[in-house]
Amino acid sequence: MAEKWVIPKVATSVDLVILTIREQRLHALVIERAEEPDRDKPALPGGFLATEEEDLDAAAARELAEETGLRPQGLHLEQLRTYGAPNRDPRLRVITTAYLAILPDLPEPVPGGDARAASWQPANRLLDKRNTMAFDHARILADGVERARGHLEHTTLAAAFCAPEFTVADLRAVYEAVWGHAPDPRNFHRKVTSVDDFLLPTGRRTTRHGGRPAALYRRGGATTLYPPILRESSATARA
Amino acid sequence: MAEKWVIPKVATSVDLVILTIREQRLHALVIERAEEPDRDKPALPGGFLATEEEDLDAAAARELAEETGLRPQGLHLEQLRTYGAPNRDPRLRVITTAYLAILPDLPEPVPGGDARAASWQPANRLLDKRNTMAFDHARILADGVERARGHLEHTTLAAAFCAPEFTVADLRAVYEAVWGHAPDPRNFHRKVTSVDDFLLPTGRRTTRHGGRPAALYRRGGATTLYPPILRESSATARA
DNA sequence: TCAAAAGTGTTTTACGTACACCCATGC
DNA sequence: GCATGGGTGTACGTAAAACACTTTTGA
Secondary structure (H helix, E strand, C coil): CCCCCCCCEEEEEEEEEEEEEECCEEEEEEEEECCCCCCCCEECCEEECCCCCCCHHHHHHHHHHHHHCCCCCCCCCEEEEEECCCCCCCCCCEEEEEEEEECCCCCCCCCCCCEEEEEEEEHHHHHHCHHHCCCCHHHHHHHHHHHHHHHHHHECHHHHHCCCCECHHHHHHHHHHHHCCCCCHHHHHHHHHHCCCCEEEEEEEECCCCCCCEEEEEECCCCECCCCCCCHHHHHCCC | CCCCCCCCEEEEEEEEEEEEEECCEEEEEEEEECCCCCCCCEECCEEECCCCCCCHHHHHHHHHHHHHCCCCCCCCCEEEEEECCCCCCCCCCEEEEEEEEECCCCCCCCCCCCEEEEEEEEHHHHHHCHHHCCCCHHHHHHHHHHHHHHHHHHECHHHHHCCCCECHHHHHHHHHHHHCCCCCHHHHHHHHHHCCCCEEEEEEEECCCCCCCEEEEEECCCCECCCCCCCHHHHHCCC
């Protein structure tokens, strides 16, 4: 590596794709920019490293708390990818690393830091009109949503969208909200309940949906779904 | 984002996991460090951005050419992930974005730039004794190899390891080298030849392996393998 | 004529899909 | 009772794994 000449240093930031389900639809957490450029446009929460010594992952968690007031239990941030196009920020060279987190329904965010407002917005609305988002954040959000969709196929991630105790129908509603279509309820039920250590029965039941009460489960330790639950498009688009 | 206070700027680099198959084994391209720290240790090719305006992807391709003299046709670099632990480089804060490329057997690399030597080394040898590699490069290499293994299951990537014209046996040898075990030759043959637009028959045959001559193919346009070719461990590890 | 590798056919078994059907509750 | 959603059983089709078998070459 170069040592005897000038090493270009560029600003390093993190951005966060925080997804949840509200009212049966996939929502993303966005702030409203208080400064130019792209003032007033929705943007992903995020920001620069606080110090030269701050870990990237730590910066992501810190920015989430600062800008939205959210400090969820058991937050798991997954690195999405790094966006380094030279002019993605018109002010100065910024290379940003995006993180993805999936959370159950949370309280309204409280804006802080550089955010004028913070709110949950339907992901589809943000993505349909791409140029309404600041910088390249629509692209980052799209990548995050696509990553989440894929995770539902192969991992137990869907449970992360659910409250601590949930029914199989709650879990299925996650698939419907994220994928846009629901798997067969009966086969879905068999499939998820047969995965070892995925759904832990609590013994309790709920009746809030009408009809026969559904069993309540907690998240188990399983992380991978094998066999996977493939969405239609995975098969048909390739067949 | 912060604008009115000092934005920490850190050094930004790229590192490259370049994989190929030589003598039926998976090899990675490594250089030998000419400077402290970790002098003389094998390291991944890579380095700092050349200017504040250089695109990340462009920096990766440039470093490959500079340090190893390799400028392969149709090089496709895939972003692997970004490594940002505060002390991964003892000299200064460096956040590095790793890229992955898969190439057919190439000529010996020619060291240049900051590299004293450049060579192909068996991936297993580099990974078995992790502390022989500089910085956190063993971890990065391991992530790259694992990504490649996964790609073989779901994509047509294996053909990227092969010469422009190759037989089904050549392709199967890729799976054996990367996975460590071979799929059944007969089922493998049926599977890959039935994927639409994956293998384009040239009409020619080769006899270089002894036995019945094999048909020669070229890469087709297909990128995804559906249904996937799953390695044993994918099923058994989860079952 | 034998060994070796390429390539095909056939059988078995697993699993996803579709859907009939029963269960447990509220109204 | 009847509607509603929860949950189970079962038949059918597709496809993967296993492996016998044929083909085509060199020695």
